[in-house]
Amino acid sequence: MKMRIHLLLVLAYLSAFSIHATPTEPLASSDNKTLESNKQQPIKQQANKTSPQVPSEKVDVLANQICAYYTSNASKVAENVKRSVINHMKKYEKISNPTPTQMVTFLNRNKHYMTCGDDDTGYMVESFRHGAYDQLFNVFMFDYLLLDDESLFVDINAISYTAGKENTQSGPGKPELTLDYMDRESINPANADRMRKEIKDLIEFFEGDLGGKRYHELTEQEKQATIKAKNYNDNH
Secondary structure (H helix, E strand, O other): OHHHHHHHHHHHHHHHOOOOOOOOOOOOOOOHHHHHHHHOOOOOOOOOOOOOOOOOOOHHHHHHHHHHHOOOOHHHHHHHHHHHHHHHHHHHOOOOOOOHHHHHHHHHHOOOOOEEOOOOEEHHHHHHHOOOHHHHHHHHHHHHOOOOOOOOOOOOOOEEEEEOOOOOOOOOOEEEEHHHHHHHHHOOOOOOHHHHHHHHHHHHHHHHHHOOOOHHHOOHHHHHHHHHHHHHHHOO
16 A cells, blocks of 8 residues: 555656656646546556566567657657557467566566667667656556556666767767666756655655666666667677
8 A cells, every 4th residue: 555655656746747858848738538548457566577588579679669759749759659569579489479477577577678879878778858757657568558466577777878968969878777867857956846855756656666677776687688788789
């Protein structure tokens, strides 16, 4: 019950205000049906532990499609992401109508391979830069993909090569996770006070309920998995 209340408070906050990387980019809010749906389903408590596997073919193309949606129809991001994941799984995983469980497993298996553009920005981090966070997390992950099995949920600890660089700098930066990026945005003086507070609340939620980590908290084995994914992406 405490965890469900925590989720509802966070989602209510998301609907009330915008989350974006710059103050000039508005966030597309989900409708009331999203919050009602979330009230009916339990939030997950710990990050999934998935064994290393071969990435899905052309998953980098999927990641770039997802990132492109962030700059198009803001209210359709979740719907477009869902459709692209389903189409990809049908073509490359040979699963015609993937269930939410299969989609979550697919996203977790490929989380470190799903980076966008030449700078290898993680698809989760990229959503913050374009005000698409609400659609990606609240609607797609916390609505479409919530499961009764509390041990299975989308792992937010996905790699992004955005540490130690400015948004205008070309090429990848150092490796970090979603929370590392959020930490910087939560104290970025360019962001409004309300936005910084909002991100801090989300950080607390991700840490407490979704097993969120920073890059330095990864085990050596987990870091090796990110290096393996980087090497794979660089050579494909």
